[in-house]
Amino acid sequence: MATRKIAIETQDGSAPALIVHPDISRRAPAANRPGVVLYMDAFGLRPALEGMAQRLADAGYIVLVPDLLYRFGAYGPFDAKTAFSDEASRTALMGMIKGTSQEMTQRDTGAFLQALEQEGATGRIGTVGYCMGGARALNGAAAYPDRIAAAASFHGGNLAADTPDSPHRHVATMRARVYVGSAGIDKSFPPDQSARLELALREAEIDHVIENYVGMGHGWAVPDHGEYNPEGAERHWKRLLTFFEETLG
Template sequence: MAKQDIEIKTGDGVAKAGLFRSATASSSRAGIILYMDAFGPRPALDAMAERLAGEGYAVLVPDLFYRKAPYGPFEPKTAFVVEETKVALTALVHGTTQDMTIRDSRAFLDTLTAEGVTGPVGVVGYCMGGARALNAAATYPDRIVAAASFHGGNLASDAADSPHRKAAMIKARVYVGTSGVDRSFPPEQSARLVEALRVAEVDHAIENYTGMAHGWCVSDHSVFNAAGAERHWKRLTTLFAETLI
């Protein structure tokens, strides 16, 4: 698997990113943007991007916190337990707004195009990246044909930038995988998101991973669950196989 470290010029600066391709693929027509969780780009996310690249896609993993770089690194198992890193992480998350990432996503898409990825694009986000993936799909419906969120928080909150408010703009197929009990995406938000997607006639599925905790998909999380992660991989690769054609 080949990883290329690149820099993406945005309206607010320069974001570092990893671009992953299969070593056996000379080019990839379809691309994927992986929107990180709160702990930033790191080996665990690289491994996930490599797995997706192994399916034949060009996979971009941008640093969404680039405006505050350098920062971290953070250890997911303890970052929200230690007060110092908890404060730093909370500031990064709240200081990187949905609007910022939505604007950055134009540069991410342009980067894929410049790298020869001229076909359809899928997006997937974890934790804080889940809402960003859905908002990107709503903002760039001409390019993004599939959007997935796993243990994404606040997908249908009262906030003005909540993704459910843009459901009518989404043309992509949507898949949302939720942890069994997740304070960042309670049942009332799930019901609100379902209704918004249904009314907007978005092709979607929302699946509850009973018994899984927030973060179960990512290998360096304390709540990582191997069986649940494999189930997530099956759903995600099927989504992209059926849409990125």
């Protein structure tokens, strides 16, 4: 099935989203079809994310890609290669990111899960996030432990920051397995945060892996990003698909 555009009604408005179904021959029985929420990076819904969702769908998952910045109305999408180097787009983008709190996305995730269920994803649910979506994928698992069985972050920032909404502060409510893939050098997730997250996950007895992709830059897994690395991206796909297969079925 081709990608469809849908609108998800949340407490704060209508969030555009992409939905991708697997080929019918790859679907699990109707009683336990697994689903995935893909939390976007900062640049908006665009062909690169649609392609990534399609690859997950090809592996047998019903995939939802919601626009996390919908509260600001129509925009972009931004160019992932130049958005932060251009002053005007950087200012606009940072304002949108800062204006969309973790708590907002956690609230929205309830509507995202409902939309997936309406599309037939009645089995286990996984989340995966990139860049700003990484922390949201983990916090989503903490907020909806009865629904989300696997949560992954790739080059996610501020996963163990000195803020109340940092994911490492909420692992006690998780039941999901966790996978974190970090860029080799990433100012948004430095070694001290990695160590803090590791400690929190171990103390909470969460089944987890934190893996450092040496030589990869922030954004390496997303094909239209300036730091995209084909070899690193394929390694990310191998890890992610294995992680979901083991956890979601």
